[in-house]
Amino acid sequence: MTEQIRCGWCGTDPLYVKYHDEEWGKPVYDDQILFEFLILEGAQAGLSWITILKRRDGYRNAFAGFDVAKVAAFTEADEDRLMNDPGIIRNKLKVKAAINNAKLFMAIQDEFGSFSDYMWGFAPNKKPIVNKVRTLGDVPARTELSDAISKDMKKRGFKFFGTTICYAHMQATGMVNDHLDNCICKQG
Template identity: 45%
Template sequence: MSDGISRCPWPGVDPLYVSYHDKEWGVPELDARALYEKLVLDGFQAGLSWITILRKRENFRKAFEGFQPEKIARYGKREVNRLLANEGIVRSPAKINAAIKGAQLWLDIQEKEPGGFPYLIWKHVDGRPKINHWRTIKQVPAETPMSQKLAKELKQRGFNFCGPVIVYAFAQAIGMVNDHVVTCFRHAECEALAGNAAFPMLEEKRARTK
């Protein structure tokens, strides 16, 4: 953009994309429901560009009732048909069913596992955002050993549309890793936010092992 601010090059000049980059991307997210929503939307992105999903995000939120897993987990044929008829979202039967199955899995994890869904995600970076120091966008990887391990665990648990590339994009978006280039004004801001984002349960575990 022509505002004189140095930022990552990937948003280009699209105002919606720039706003997403400046306000959301790379901000550590620990909320269980928000993590579910982002994982679902990244799954819908498979084979598409993120800006396509971003432009439809509000439609997705309305169609999926605010991405409340408790509601989505109960979706049946009627709700699936309603979603398939909604021109404002990506009308993929496989991805819609994956979102429903993911909600059911989310509920089970939240109910039965200490730390719930956030712990399942954040344990893969030991509960603390990883701060990278890329100088150019070409240095940023499409996947890493961390995303491969997280993708493997998600698949083993029954989640779909969560390959290592999708999972790494998810990790970047929710601030598990800070992949803003160092010349971007958001790199330092997200690094500062990371200092307050340590996952308590993992911090306690780390303290016990010292």
């Protein structure tokens, strides 16, 4: 039997392996999932992704199943509730940013028809970018494209969406496929 090779960053943690195999690098066009990753990637700033992945269900519960309209309508009472929720990272700036970003997400939906159309509109021919990746060291933390998207989103008022977080969002939602060339999940 041939050994199955995965990208080394996922290690052997079953949660990480499942995320690697089933989600990371797979194109996402659904606004609710794109919003989920916007919340999760913003929460991850300064932390490891596994820290957030282990709290994903906590975030789902705390943020109304990632229903953008409900999150956009959160009040100060909701902010207080979130700051006391042990299922998420309780960082006031990140909580406020998530609510603010939900409102801005909806504004983009109004302007472009969907957040997906907005994000994928940055990609060449609206298609995933499949990078040649021989080693983990070949994977960039940011690119000119993530710089451009991040710059535009910051101009619109988004918080916790700098170019590195933007690139991670692009990887998570399959705008970019950075699986190692010999990884079982590499396609294209």
